[in-house]
Amino acid sequence: EIVLTQSPGTLYLSPGERATLSCRADQPVSDNYFAWYQQRPGQAPRLLIFRASTRATGIPDRFSGSGSGTDFTLTISRLEPEDLATYFCHQYGSLPYTFGQGSQLEMK
Amino acid sequence: QLQLQESGPGLVKPSETLSLSCTVSGDSVSSSSFYWGWIRQPPGKRLEWIGTIYYGGNTYYNPSLNSRVTIFVDKSKNQFSLKLTSVTAADTGVYYCARPSNGIRDWGQGTLVTVSS
Numbered sequence: 739e740i741v742l743t744q745s746p747g748t749l750y751l752s753p754g755e756r757a758t759l760s761c762r763a764d765q766p767v768s769d770n771y772f773a774w775y776q777q778r779p780g781q782a783p784r785l786l787i788f789r790a791s792t793r794a795t796g797i798p799d800r801f802s803g804s805g806s807g808t809d810f811t812l813t814i815s816r817l818e819p820e821d822l823a824t825y826f827c828h829q830y831g832s833l834p835y836t837f838g839q840g841s842q843l844e845m846k
Numbered sequence: 847q848l849q850l851q852e853s854g855p856g857l858v859k860p861s862e863t864l865s866l867s868c869t870v871s872g873d874s875v876s877s878s879s880f881y882w883g884w885i886r887q888p889p890g891k892r893l894e895w896i897g898t899i900y901y902g903g904n905t906y907y908n909p910s911l912n913s914r915v916t917i918f919v920d921k922s923k924n925q926f927s928l929k930l931t932s933v934t935a936a937d938t939g940v941y942y943c944a945r946p947s948n949g950i951r952d953w954g955q956g957t958l959v960t961v962s963s
Contacts, residue, residue, distance in 0.1 A: 739909075773949030782942060782953035783893070794951060826893060830949060834908040837893040 740765050740829050742838035752846045757814040759841045761827035766807045768831030774803055774812045775826045777840075783826060787812065819845060848872040850943050850954035858937075858961050864930040867920075868943030868954055875924050877901070880945050884917060884928045887956075888939035898946070899926055933961045 741764045751757055761774075770790040775783035785794040787803035790810060800815045814821055822845050827838040854866035868882070875882065884896040897907040899917045907915045916929040930937060938961045945952040 771948075775950075782956050783950070785949050785951045788949035792948075794949070828893075828949060830946065833906055834910075835895040835946075837895075839892045 739834050740767065740832055740836050742827050742829060742836055744827055744838040744841045746841060748842045748844060750844050750846050751817055753817050753819055755817050757817055757843060759812040759825050761810045761838050763808045763829060767829045770806050771829060771831030772810055773828045773830065775828060776823045777826060778823045848945060848952050850945065850952060852941060852943050852954045852957040854957060856958055856960060858933055858959060859963050860934055860961055861932055864933050864937060864959055865927065866941055866957065866959070867925045867927045870924050875919050875926055876921050880947055882926045883944050883946050885942045885944055886939045887942070888936070896928065935961050937961050
């Protein structure tokens, strides 16, 4: 199975700053079938990005995804207080589909 | 608008069978356009794909759970269900049902299942 490793584990930033989250796969992700999710405590994950760089419906344009192959990045250009959450990456190109361990975004 | 709602016991004894159902509203579980899945999240750990059921009834199960998992559809109730046998404490977690489609936009709210005597 494809193992996804996210970095950093925790990111401390202030509102208005830029957040860059990374996810590395130990094998190439087929056809860039790769997604990013936001999860707030007690809630189900919320799809932000699919196919590595396409924003899901209703997601603000301050969220963007990039990358291909084995290296992917989620960028939040101008942090808002409501962006405080855990972010997961996910590959759905090869079975079993797998998830990263999460990066926690905390506000300074 | 699609809604997914998990239901089932929140406490299961070790060695017994975990049974959950997901009621689908706003779509038919028999739809040929989509498939349905179960995902879980043990406390403090990453999400884990449990398995998937496709149109026509074909299934895929995560090899880590393969021999213990069954996913099936009940068309009369517009539900799909999960059975996980011989559970241990390692099966404790939040269980989500989902409708994957280019990632997963549609999730149930999740249900916590604790395995304990």
